[in-house]
Amino acid sequence: MINITENNKKDCCGCTACASACPKNCISMVCDSEGFKYPKIDSKLCVDCGVCEKVCPVINSENNAELPEKAYIVRNTNPDIVKNSSSGGAVSAFCEEIIRQNGIVFGAVFDKDFNVKHESAETSSELEKFRGSKYVQSDLGNTYLNIKKQLDTGRKVLFIGAPCQAEGLKSYLRKSYDNLFTVDFVCHGVPSPLVWKKYRELMTTKYGSDIAYTNFREKTYGYHSSNLSLHFANGKKSAENTNTDYMLKSFFDGICSRPSCYDCAFRKAKRVSELTVFDCWNITRYVPSVEDDDKGYTAVFVHNDSGAEMLESVKDKFVMYPADVGALLDADGHMAVKNPDVNPKRRQYFEMLNSGVPLDCIVKELIPVKTSRKIFGKFKGVLYKTGMLKQIKKLKKN
Ligand SMILES: Cc1cc2nc3c(=O)[nH]c(=O)nc-3n(C[C@H](O)[C@H](O)[C@H](O)COP(=O)(O)OP(=O)(O)OC[C@H]3O[C@@H](n4cnc5c(N)ncnc54)[C@H](O)[C@@H]3O)c2cc1C
Known part of the structure; x- marks a missing residue:
């Protein structure tokens, strides 16, 4: 049984995989005095089946020193999207593509009181709410359960989240789904x-x-x-x-930031997600022919064929330059590997x-x-x- 106490808080990233997978429904996510949620187990209901430990991405995380397959620097051709996105508006194009395929997108939004939480969108007009980084840990609520329901109907699903949230989702699902596409980001940490x-x-x-x-x-x-x-x-x-x-x-x-962020189990260049996005601060270093107009570019790591297919599908919506994985990692993506x-x-x-x-x-x-x-x-x-x-x-x- 998962047991998070004052002494091992750094071993919990708050992803909700354990609470979502519990067959007895006896795990709730409860806020601590710093405002971060941790699993609390109702020991009267728990039968010690061990599922929570099996799906915990921190317990089961694997370190690897591999590098992503490819890297690109991109900017959305729609200037309004670039203006309202944190870097080059790459994520919006991925969302639009999934909606075009009649899929559903799950990403982080501000609610009416400006709390940060995950919500879904099924039409292009709803996508605006996802745009831009919210530097706060997003509340996932029942997102994993809702995603599983959608996946089981065969619908295409895009999930965008922190690396721990993306790895938590895949760990919770415990099998791979061809209709799931995940995008994570290089993450400095998630504030309280x-x-x-x-x-x-x-x-x-x-x-x-x-x-x-x-x-x-x-x-x-x-x-x-x-x-x-x-x-x-x-x-x-x-x-x-x-x-x-x-x-x-x-x-x-x-x-x-959350205690687990200072010793993050998911800080690695090669991820379980299809794509990883991050800020490209130094465009002229990678593409000397470009003049930096200070509007922003997104750097993208491609982790598998599905990620490469997505970029191919949306390439008409981007200005896009291939880039060297190592050079990008050193100069702009170092938080992918450094706590x-x-x-x-x-x-x-x-x-x-x-x-x-x-x-x-x-x-x-x-x-x-x-x-x-x-x-x-x-x-x-x-x-x-x-x-x-x-x-x-x-x-x-x-
Ligand atoms: C907490 C946090 C820390 C980050 N740290 C770094 C860093 O150290 N270095 C770096 O290069 N880049 C970092 N990024 C990523 C960067 O800020 C941009 O999100 C990225 O460059 C993609 O930009 P974009 O213009 O393509 O997409 P955007 O339009 O900016 O979209 C970003 C997407 O991220 C999702 N999102 C926003 N906030 C959250 C959140 N709190 N939790 C989960 N999902 C969220 C939204 O659903 C949105 O679709 C961080 C992002 C966040 C949210």
């Missing part, structure tokens, strides 16, 4: 839903209004200088970057959060923003409008 909730509460109070729209990667000042933006019902807007935003800074300073550092103040961060200290005070005390960053952030809009931001970035690169 509790931190995201506290952040929203803080910003709602600060701006005196409900949130009407949010985007973790708004390309306000271009792809390379994106912001976490919040648009409020009263017309006000907040847009801050990785150095100045309380949520993004917590994420990238390694202080609020992030755990911030030594992580425990203190969550203790303060749980004792009611507002998130901005916690960040200011434990991971303060450098004054130079604050000043730069203030003038970024002017620098962008006058073209100086582009010049500064060019100088930095050289």
Whole structure:
């Protein structure tokens, strides 16, 4: 029987495979004080059949040093899709293709309260909700069960999720389905839903209004200088970057991700998914003839024939360049194989959060923003409008 306690939380990625597979239905996913869900077993109902351990992707994960078969750098030819996607809008094209084949897509969305969870879509017009990375662990709910139901009818299913979620799904299914297509991403880690909730509460109070729209990667000042933006019902807007935003800074300073992310069992270049997507920050390094227009490209690792067929089917929707797997992995995809550092103040961060200290005070005390960053952030809009931001970035690169 799976037994996750305070001492072995890093052994659970929260994928829900165990809860979904339990024949006695005696496992529920329960939030801990950091806001992450873990399996809780009702020992009165459990018959110790061991299914939960058989389907756990962490227990059964296999390390491999293999490389993906092929790599490409792509951009969607629809500029609106690129604008609203985190990098080059590759995932939207895969979703559209599955819908075209009368399939169903499962991906991460914001619900009406801006919690992040997995939902499905069956028409092209619904696909907008999936666009863009949400830097929070997505709540899978009954997604695995719903996917199995669809697969068993023979319908084509596309699942997009974190590497642990994709591997958890395949592990839960326990057999391969020709009608299942999975896309995962190179994943830095998944931040706490509790931190995201506290952040929203803080910003709602600060701006005196409900949130009407949010985007973790708004390309306000271009792809390379994106912001976490919040648009409020009263017309006000907040847009801050990785150095100045309380949520993004917590994420990238390694202080609020799930414990399993710092020693992730799924950090490998060759995945069980058909495709892996990630940010291509350095397009000119791989394709020197291209001028970087700062709109974003998606890097794609192809893991098998089915992944290659998908790219062939959607190639008319892309500007597409073949790339060297090793070069991409070294420069842009290194988080596929490298764990992030755990911030030594992580425990203190969550203790303060749980004792009611507002998130901005916690960040200011434990991971303060450098004054130079604050000043730069203030003038970024002017620098962008006058073209100086582009010049500064060019100088930095050289
Ligand atoms: C938590 C997280 C961490 C990431 N870390 C890295 C990294 O370290 N390095 C890197 O190069 N790229 C990382 N990425 C991937 C990157 O941000 C882009 O998603 C990727 O480049 C694809 O962009 P796109 O424009 O093609 O698709 P997009 O339109 O951006 O679509 C992304 C898809 O991801 C799904 N998704 C969004 N948020 C979540 C979530 N919280 N959980 C599960 N699925 C989600 C959505 O369903 C959507 O369809 C991360 C993404 C997430 C969500």
